[in-house]
Amino acid sequence: xxxxxxxxxxxxxxxxxxxxxxxxxxxxxxxxxxxxxxxxxxxxxxxxxxxxxxxxxxxxxxxxxxxxxxxxxxxxxxxxxxxxxxxxxxxxxxxxxxxxxxxxxxxxxxxxxxxxxxxxxxxxxxxxxxxxxxxxxxxxxxxxxxxxxxxxxxxxxxxxxxxxxxxxxxxxxxxxxxxxxxxxxxxxxxxxxxxxxxxxxxxxxxxxxxxxxxxxxxxxxxxxxxxxxxxxxxxxxxxxxxx
Ligand code: SF4
Numbered sequence: 494x495x496x497x498x499x500x501x502x503x504x505x506x507x508x509x510x511x512x513x514x515x516x517x518x519x520x521x522x523x524x525x526x527x528x529x530x531x532x533x534x535x536x537x538x539x540x541x542x543x544x545x546x547x548x549x550x551x552x553x554x555x556x557x558x559x560x561x562x563x564x565x566x567x568x569x570x571x572x573x574x575x576x577x578x579x580x581x582x583x584x585x586x587x588x589x590x591x592x593x594x595x596x597x598x599x600x601x602x603x604x605x606x607x608x609x610x611x612x613x614x615x616x617x618x619x620x621x622x623x624x625x626x627x628x629x630x631x632x633x634x635x636x637x638x639x640x641x642x643x644x645x646x647x648x649x650x651x652x653x654x655x656x657x658x659x660x661x662x663x664x665x666x667x668x669x670x671x672x673x674x675x676x677x678x679x680x681x682x683x684x685x686x687x688x689x690x691x692x693x694x695x696x697x698x699x700x701x702x703x704x705x706x707x708x709x710x711x712x713x714x715x716x717x718x719x720x721x722x723x724x725x726x727x728x729x730x731x732x733x734x735x736x
Contacts, residue, residue: 562630562645569594575598580657582622582623584622585662587666588628588630590602599625603703608665627646647672650672660725660726662690662697663699664697667698680698680700684718
């Protein structure tokens with residue numbers, strides 16, 4: 494298969510992933526891409542990263558036009574997420590709020606400022622991680638996500654996780670945790686526990702920053718969870734403690 498054929502196959506694969514609303518394990522995606530770009534058993538060809546970018550852009554384009562659930566009727570913007578598309582660490586929240594809906598960016602309100610402080614306390618920047626929500630559109634009046642809305646939107650998050658391929662996913666609050674793994678316990682019981690996602694990635698639940706704004710004493714526990722994440726990533730714990 495020639496290089497042009499492979500590029501065509503990669504484009505077809507991108508289209509397939511865009512139109513099929515199914516979960517594919519990251520290894521399967523990787524093997525399909527590897528074949529599309531290099532042919533079986535060959536070394537990766539130049540351009541592999543471009544095709545990953547193509548897959549990412551396709552996913553983003555699809556999300557930005559999505560009308561799969563009722564939230565498309567009331568949203569101002571689709572909040573796809575932001576940060577590094579090759580990050581080792583992802584933060585997943587519940588859904589955009591009013592500020593996020595207006596700006597089209599995740600975690601930009603008061604809770605978002607606190608999340609930024611948490612990230613910086615880890616010695617990282619927002620641009621070093623990827624920040625997203627389970628729902629890409631704001632529920633009216635910031636109500637809880639409805640189960641059918643989560644079902645409709647979850648494939649976007651799953652595909653973001655597959656393409657980013659992080660070492661750790663930090664779920665902020667119970668809605669984020671329950672959208673990714675089947676757990677019955679509340680967030681107070683499972684925060685700080687290392688759970689496993691498909692593909693073997695670590696899922697570490699902790700409190701949502703909005704909860705911390707109401708319960709500042711819980712920041713101590715969240716800092717312990719952030720230190721656990723730094724340990725998994727093999728990064729040093731900064732001396733200065735988070736407030
Ligand atoms: S919340 Fe998700 S599934 Fe619903 S319209 Fe927005 S992007 Fe589509």
